[in-house]
Amino acid sequence: MPRNHRPGPPPRVSVIVPARDAMPGITRAVTSAMEQTLGLSRLDIIAVDDGSADGTAEELDRLAAGCPSLHVVRNAHPCRGGAGGPRNTGLARATGDFVFFLDADARLAPDALRRMVAMADQNGTDVVLGKMVSADGRGVPKAVFRHNQLRTDAHSCHAYATLEPCKLFRRSLIERLRLRFPAHLHHGEGKPFTAAAYLNASGISVVADYDCYHLGPGRASPGLADRVEAMRPLFETAARHTRPGIRRDTVMRHHIRRELCPALRALAREDETEARDRFLPELRRWALAHCSDALFPTLSAPERLMVHLLRTGRFDDLLSVVRNAKRDARCGHLVEKGSVYWLHPFFRDPDAEVPDACFDVTDRLPVRHHLAGAGWHGRSTLRVRGRAAIDGLAADPEEDRAELVLRRREARDEVRIPVEVTAEDDPAQFAADVDIAAGDGGTPLRPGVWDVFLDVRAQGISRTVRFGNRHDDGLDIGTARRVVAAGPGLRARVTPYFTSPYRNLSLDIGPAPRGAPCEVTEAVWHPSDKGTLVVAGRLLPPGTPARGRLLRLR
Known part of the structure; x- marks a missing residue:
């Protein structure tokens, strides 16, 4: 059906819906676009039928007959890949200020596009993520949608964890970069498109206070060959749109952890002999080209070991490591000269010849910590009670004394307060007294927000972590707000609170209300x-x- 051109200003949003044998979900998807509060006069809905044989084309024609803003396009030569080809067809016809890609089995909430367009307009951003939800247990990203983000970038938030293209894109960005989808891919065709947009956007916004996009059931899990094929444009896109350095390493680390290492685990299956011969040499080239010396230490120890064996071409050892990963994860640790090493069977095995750096877990040992309470003790002392220990390392209560660390924001002020072990049978249980009047070397703590950390020690190893986000259910530290004596003739207002969104403990210290x-x-x-x-x-x-x-x- 040819495109009908409307008089008047261009639409705000072109909604592109690729469809192939999409019944019955296509009705709900297109209807959700037609019912947007943004208004049909400001929408351009482009549904691209890619050779359907189940009545999808006829249903789209029926919907279009009653909606002048819906335009149905039939691909004369249906693509053999995934949704990339139909999306490209829709992009060629889009005229809106923005483009939104709507899957045929998903739906938009009624106010989604209005909110997302407003967010882009108000903040001048090129990409807007609307909160994604799923009703059938399909996994959705959560970290990026903890709270609204007016203006951020791909390196400052968790946006890069969601590379599917169900987002609002400024069309001028798409055209400036000449972005199109790889039409030959059956899986992951949207990821390089979204990655390139993220890495070149003037800014990214996040709408997290409204369920914008309701995912459908999704497609069946792709085969191994499709997964590896989809990785190639991802690495190429990241290399093309970033310069060598921290930002490129951050992006490549994501792809190594989320794409490369899972593919290595899948290749270790006994029935993948042919795929191993085909793909391992190529994966090795990617690891050599894209895993820099600065990136390598930021991987976990199991990931470092796999990547090292891959880069050195030791494929048999690599497969052995992957197949025995569950067993080897239970290996203990060696503490030596201030470092902690994973006692993997390859550690210092003269035949394996793997460097110690692959097994160093000093900075990765988890700290188990828990806030039990915070209350006033005396006139100006806040007593903080809790529990803390480095996982896997036994602490000596006489030698390994933890400290509560207060750090004042926007300043370099730091106050360390030794904790007191409060249970003989549990050296991890502690209490620390924060003296507002004399906690800073005998002088009052300065006004400002003080974030609370724990410096936990065991066997010469020290780990410092933010404290408070794990606490007793129902713990309300807001009741600990108080005006206290802060030195001779001085008073201060002290408000302990949990930060948003991470729920860590902080203290807000300010002047007491004058004359109160x-x-x-x-x-x-x-x-x-x-x-x-x-x-x-x-x-x-x-x-x-x-x-x-x-x-x-x-």
């Missing part, structure tokens, strides 16, 4: 005496006697 003789903690109407307001509170500074005091309202 008390702090009101509760004000309620008397249950039986109408017109009587009952006010409860405490006099300041703490310890001031209440006898002879009057409450005056003005």
Whole structure:
């Protein structure tokens, strides 16, 4: 069906829907685009039928008959790959300021495009991610959608973890980069497109407070050959659109961890002999070309070992490592000269000849920590109670003393407070006293936000972690807000709180309200005496006697 051109200004969004044998989901997908609160006059819906034989084409014609904003395009020569070809066909006809790619088995929430366009307009961003949800258990990214992000980039948020193209793209960016989908791929055709857009966008926005995009059931898991074929343009795209250095290493690390290493694990299956002979040499070339010396140490120890064996062409050893990964994960650790090593069978095996760097886990040992409570002890001391230990390393309570570390934001101030072990049978259980009046070398803690860390030690190994995000259910530290004595004649307002979105513990220290003789903690109407307001509170500074005091309202 030929494209009908409408008079008037160009639409805000071109919604491109590739479809091949997409019944019955195509009806719901296209209808969700037609029902957008942005308005049909501001939409250009392009549905591309790619040789369907199940009635999809006829259903699209039926929907288009009642909607002038819906245009149906039939590919004269259906693509043999995935959705890339039909998407390219739609892109060639798009006229909107923005483009959104809608899968034929998914749907948009009614207000999705209006919110996403507003986010792009207000912040001048080229790509907008709308929160993705799934009703059937299909995995969706979560970290990037913890909160709205007005303007960020691919290196500063978790956006790169979602490379599917179900996003809002500024069309001028697409045309400037001449972006198109690899039409020959059956799997992952959207990832290089999205990666290139991310890496060149003037900014990225995230709409996280509204369920914008409802995923469909998805396609069947791809075969190994399709997975490896899809990796090639990903590495090529990352290399083409980044310069050597930290940013390129960050992107390549993602692809090595999420694409390359899983492919190596799949190749180790006994029935993949032919695929191993075909793909391992190519995967080795990618590892040599794209895993820099600076990137290599940032991989986990198992990943470093696999990549090392791949880069050195030791394919048999690589397959052995992958096949025995579950067994070897239970191997212990060696602590030596301030470093911790994974005792893998290849560690210092003279026949294996693998460098120690492949087994160094010093900076990767997890710290188990838990906040049990935070409450006032005395006039100006906040007592923090909890538990902390380095996983897999036994600590000596006399030698390995942990510290609570306070770091003031936007400054280099740091205060270290030794913790006290509070249980003889559990050296990980501790309490630390934060003295607001004298905690900084005998002087009061300065005003500002102080983030709370733990420096945990065992066998000469030290690990510092942010503290507080693991705590007892129902723990409310907001009740610990207080005005306290902060030195002779000085008072400070101290508010312990959990940060958003990560729920770590911080202290907000500021000047006490000037001239405030008390702090009101509760004000309620008397249950039986109408017109009587009952006010409860405490006099300041703490310890001031209440006898002879009057409450005056003005």
